[in-house]
Amino acid sequence: MADIPASAPTFADPAAAPYAVSEEEREAIAAAIDTDELVALALELGNIPSRSREELAAAEFVHDWMGREGFKPRKVGAVPERPNVIGEYGGTAPGANLLFTAHLDTESPSGIAEQDRFRYRESTMADPEWTKCWLDEEGRLRGFPISNDRGPMSCFLIAAKALKKAGIGLAGKTWLTACPGEIGPEPIEEFAGIDYMGKDIGAHYLFHHGGVAPDYAIAAEGTDFGLTWQGSGYAVFRVRIYGQGMFTPILEAPRLTTAHPNPIYRLGPVIEALHAWGLTWEANSILRTASGEVAPKVQIASVRGGMPTDFGAGTEICALYIEVASIRARRRPRPCTGSLRPCAASMSRALMSSRLSCVMVSRLGSARSPRSLAPSMPRPGWRVAPRWK
Structure with a gap:
């Protein structure tokens, strides 16, 4: 003002x-x-x-x-x-x-x-x-x-x-x-x-x-004296990568990390796929209204896997937690999370036989514009829930 x-x-x-x-x-x-x-x-x-x-x-x-x-x-x-x-x-x-x-x-x-x-x-x-x-x-x-x-x-x-x-x-x-x-x-x-x-x-x-x-x-928020009437929401995803615990003395480490039984070794390709998807999502999902420009953002918030006190056989599960800052028009019935199908396909190619699951938490924003940024929800093969379990 x-x-x-x-x-x-x-x-x-x-x-x-x-x-x-x-x-x-x-x-x-x-x-x-x-x-x-x-x-x-x-x-x-x-x-x-x-x-x-x-x-x-x-x-x-x-x-x-x-x-x-x-x-x-x-x-x-x-x-x-x-x-x-x-x-x-x-x-x-x-x-x-x-x-x-x-x-x-x-x-x-x-x-x-x-x-x-x-x-x-x-x-x-x-x-x-x-x-x-x-x-x-x-x-x-x-x-x-x-x-x-x-x-x-x-x-x-x-x-x-x-x-x-x-x-x-x-x-x-x-x-x-x-x-x-x-x-x-x-x-x-x-x-x-x-x-x-x-x-x-x-x-x-x-x-x-x-x-x-x-x-x-x-x-009332600290907004550098900016004024807006548009509220952004967000979605949080958990991406789990599954593998096989292997007793370290008998482990025969493969040449490629994507073939390693320990899923922690396969985080690199998963992060690359998520990062590439995030850049595309951000670039293609900008919303411009009379209230200003809304630029969605993506960031990995956390990683979990294994237990430092329990070593000897690696881990069978690790997970990434991804924040997707998004927006939803007020009258649309579904949250704006973007199309994650290309991202899932990229991760699946990189991880070969590994299984992925995606659980969603959503906080839906509101906007005066009836337009929505959401092209689609994740594919039916992904496990999606409205709250963390």
């Missing part, structure tokens, strides 16, 4: 707006915004530890702040330790309802040592911006918790307070919401249960169980 001139009309036809804000009201709202208070709120909220699965303290802070400011807060959660917080303002007469939302959790190392040491270097984990926020010498707010996403959250909280302080009521209702679980995670395999749920108990739960009925919703 910073690039939009102050004189730019909010509506294509200003006469169609249900209400015209007067210059006096603009001045009253501006006078009611205390910049120092905004900075202090962002810093205090941002410095509350709130990794995904640990959002309670930040939720309690937001709830208490809303209570002190008269926004009638309540908590709605699948479990008490990971609540959504909902405050409200306005609703004095018939009118359109608006909902603001932002998330309480921030991406960072999990704090679980046995997981983090396989994802991050020690120097990366030592970066203070993961969990700390401060105002630097140049007057800039620093720290990931502020940029994603408690800074934008603080902005709409202070904006609502400014309306109230300026004595400007709202006909329609405005909900102020703070959600857990935006960063994730996803329940996958043995990592199951509430602790590994993200959006299911966050914004998704809020809209279905929070007693809110907005006509419009604004997700």
Whole structure:
């Protein structure tokens, strides 16, 4: 919004707006915004530890702040330790309802040592911006918790307070919401249960169980002042490669890695096939709308195989986990995952007799355009499910 001139009309036809804000009201709202208070709120909220699965303290802070400011807060959660917080303002007469939302959790190392040491270097984990926020010498707010996403959250909280302080009521209702679980995670395999749920108990739960009925919703995020009304979803695939355990002293290693009984040796051709498919998918799946350009992305997120303490016979199974950032038009019944058939064929040729299975988790995006990027679903021979098992 910073690039939009102050004189730019909010509506294509200003006469169609249900209400015209007067210059006096603009001045009253501006006078009611205390910049120092905004900075202090962002810093205090941002410095509350709130990794995904640990959002309670930040939720309690937001709830208490809303209570002190008269926004009638309540908590709605699948479990008490990971609540959504909902405050409200306005609703004095018939009118359109608006909902603001932002998330309480921030991406960072999990704090679980046995997981983090396989994802991050020690120097990366030592970066203070993961969990700390401060105002630097140049007057800039620093720290990931502020940029994603408690800074934008603080902005709409202070904006609502400014309306109230300026004595400007709202006909329609405005909900102020703070959600857990935006960063994730996803329940996958043995990592199951509430602790590994993200959006299911966050914004998704809020809209279905929070007693809110907005006509419009604004997700406040750090977007470099960009504005979009298009939501991208994603799909996560597990590609398993099967082989045969072979006692190391009797193993006769083949010349070609593609013929090796240990499936770890065959990861190279699989990754090459996935990478080639991903480049094609990204290039052919760009969506351009009035909201801007959506460029899908593909990346291998994880690899599992074998057990370092159980050596002597290799492993019979290894798996790759692939994130496919995609988009789906709102009215289409199936997720946008792209055509994986060429990728499957390439992997099958490289792996000869090996078997592949593909299990899908999907988070479906939405778009105002009826067009979809999905040319087809995976071929029927692949095992596809809507949730990890």
